[in-house]
Amino acid sequence: MGLTQYSTPNLCVARLSAGNRVIYIASVYIEPDRDESATLDKLDAFLKATGDSPKIVGGDFNGWHPIWGSPVANARGGDVVDLVYGNELVVCNVGDSPTFETISHGRHRDSIIDITLASESIYHLVSEWQVNPQICTSSQHHAIEFYLNSPNSDLYTNNNTSTFIYKSKKACWPLFNETLHLHLTQSDILDINISALNPSELDDLIAKVVEIIHIACRKSMRMRGKGGKYKPPWWSEELEAQKLEIIKLHHRIQEAKRRGLAIEDLVQQHMTLKAAYAQNLRAESTKSFRDFCSLQTKENVWSLTNRLLKESTARRPPTTLKINNKFTADNSETATALLNHFYPPDLPDTDPRHHELTAHLDDTLDTNDEPPFTSEEVLEHLSLMNPNKAPGVSPFEPLATTTAAHGSLASASKQTQPRPLTLRSALFVGPRKVGSW
DSSP states (O other): BBOOOOOTTTTTEEEEEEETTTEEEEEEEOOSSTTTTTTHHHHHHHHHHHTTTTTEEEEEEOOOOOTTSSSSOOOOEEEEEEEEHHTTTTOOOOOOOSSSEEETTTTTEEEEOOEEETTEEEEEEGEEEEEETTTTSSSOOOOEEEEEEEETTTOOOOOOOOOOOEOOOOOOOOOOOHHHHHHHHHGGGGOOOGGOOOHHHHHHOOOHHHHHHHHHHHSSSEEOOOOOOOOOOOOOEEEHHHHHHHHHHEEEEEEEHTTOOOOOOHHHHHHHHHHHEEEEEEHHHHHHHHHHHSSSSSHHHHHHHHHHTHHHHHHOOSSSSSTTTTEEESHHHHHHHHHHHHSOOOOOOOHHHHHHHTTTTTTTOOOOOOOOOOOOOOOOHTTTTTTTTSSSOTTTHHHHHEEEEEEEHHHHHHHSSSSOOOOSOOOOOOOOOOOOO
């Protein structure tokens, strides 16, 4: 499971859980000249935050130090060493095989800048650490392989105890016979007088026969266990031949360097082969995907891709949760637990003032009456009425109402005691919104 709280564009952290064991795995990259993103500090913060938990850290640190095989040390290497000792880590690198090779200004350069670190508590479980330049031949960085063993079966379990390498139940025997016959015919094995061989020559002959059998098996059947290397369907013999040629040329360069010979021509040839191999790799992969999409009916590349994305399984909500050191039993309990957590029930109100207000909520308030309208207010509002826009059957009704109101108000003003204005009907015109008419 990835941990976003520790991860950055240059640092990726994941947590591997198996049974009651947890191991943190981190992959890191630090810029060559300056650590612009402060990745080393963020890695140190992650190591300190996880405490004594076992950790495996690997990546391109761009640092040199004799501890991991470099002939000299630089400032970055010193910073990495301080990080290692400050967090009780151990360097797993073994030997002096370069992990990085490139051609710069026509010269071959190599260095050991890819480092593997492990916590002291699990360092003894790391075994068979090695640099393998044959896995990713198109990259400037070589792959690093190692095994992380476990003293118990809680973390890693391998139930495959068979000594068989290949799955022969679904083998293509005609292809096996054809491949075996082809390689035996191309070699000189069938013409060798076995009875005249000495023990050493006999061992060499047996090794050749076994290798030919392996080739025929790999062509006609799948392999068992983790040793099986399944290639994509677009992989071709041409790509395989190019890959093997690059590997052989890489070995020739290393041998020439050890013997102190000139390697400029070999390096240039190696660069040309790697560029051609990478181009063919991309072309074959793209062509295979296009061929796959063209086989689909009534769909093009993008409609197929969109359909595949839409049909992907949606992320399901959790069916169980751990609440108060107990797990919920079903979806209903889980939903109830989530609701209680994010929307807890209201607590009982204990404020006496609130109870008093609630008890008189339906009571009618005893308030003073509003003061009556004055004659000035009535006449002012009547004068603002527009006969052309007034509602009613006849546009002259407001004018008649205004005249009647003037007469009633005049006669009422002569009275000593004010009397309410009596009208046959009343028309109320509320204030209108600006711009509505």
